[in-house]
Amino acid sequence: SQQGEEDPQALSIQEGENATMNCSYKTSINNLQWYRQNSGRGLVHLILIRSNEREKHSGRLRVTLDTSKKSSSLLITASRAADTASYFCATSNAGKSTFGDGTTLTVKP
Amino acid sequence: KAGVTQTPRYLIKTRGQQVTLSCSPISGHRSVSWYQQTPGQGLQFLFEYFSETQRNKGNFPGRFSGRQFSNSRSEMNVSTLELGDSALYLCASSLGQVSSYEQYFGPGTRLTVT
Numbered sequence: 637s638q639q640g641e642e643d644p645q646a647l648s649i650q651e652g653e654n655a656t657m658n659c660s661y662k663t664s665i666n667n668l669q670w671y672r673q674n675s676g677r678g679l680v681h682l683i684l685i686r687s688n689e690r691e692k693h694s695g696r697l698r699v700t701l702d703t704s705k706k707s708s709s710l711l712i713t714a715s716r717a718a719d720t721a722s723y724f725c726a727t728s729n730a731g732k733s734t735f736g737d738g739t740t741l742t743v744k745p
Numbered sequence: 746k747a748g749v750t751q752t753p754r755y756l757i758k759t760r761g762q763q764v765t766l767s768c769s770p771i772s773g774h775r776s777v778s779w780y781q782q783t784p785g786q787g788l789q790f791l792f793e794y795f796s797e798t799q800r801n802k803g804n805f806p807g808r809f810s811g812r813q814f815s816n817s818r819s820e821m822n823v824s825t826l827e828l829g830d831s832a833l834y835l836c837a838s839s840l841g842q843v844s845s846y847e848q849y850f851g852p853g854t855r856l857t858v859t
Contacts, residue, residue, distance in 0.1 A: 735790075736787070
């Protein structure tokens with residue numbers, strides 16, 4: 637089974653609202669990364685957070701990591717229609733990168 | 746800098762044939778990883794190459810193999826193709842091993858096995 641599991645599987649919001657998606661994993665990790673995938677641009681790296689970090693920001697993105705709960709969250713603030721995509725978390729451990737099944741985000745204009 | 750390039754972008758093969766996919770990483774990147782993406786199984790790790798050596802391997806049969814050249818370019822080979830091998834094959838490059846660095850993905854090769 638996949639190491640990372642995203643929740644929810646699908647999320648639909650209005651433009652301007654915030655979107656939060658969660659990722660849970662099972663074993664210890666070196667780092668956790670979030671990616672976005674849409675048909676136009678393929679799989680794009682968003683942010684990397686290391687196991688000794690608790691929070692990182694990049695533009696409208698905020699990622700938290702709780703290693704005690706083995707979970708991470710991705711917050712997208714002030715969402716735009718262009719944020720419509722699938723979002724994946726990927727955990728790295730022992731040299732292997734394992735992706736979750738993704739959250740499909742739809743932002744309605 | 747140019748991004749990760751993969752060739753070919755689309756491929757149609759028949760069962761039993763073999764196929765070779767190519768990946769050119771971002772200049773200066775020494776690690777190349779390969780993934781298979783299907784609607785049913787999602788994104789699954791195939792293997793990672795770093796400095797011409799396979800560093801890690803996922804849970805795929807021996808029909809799936811790869812190699813990396815001295816210029817960091819990588820090829821992936823699938824022999825004796827099966828219908829279930831139909832998938833999007835993604836290549837990702839990073840500065841170092843994936844345990845420490847972010848990965849940058851290519852557009853993928855869409856393989857259809859008939």
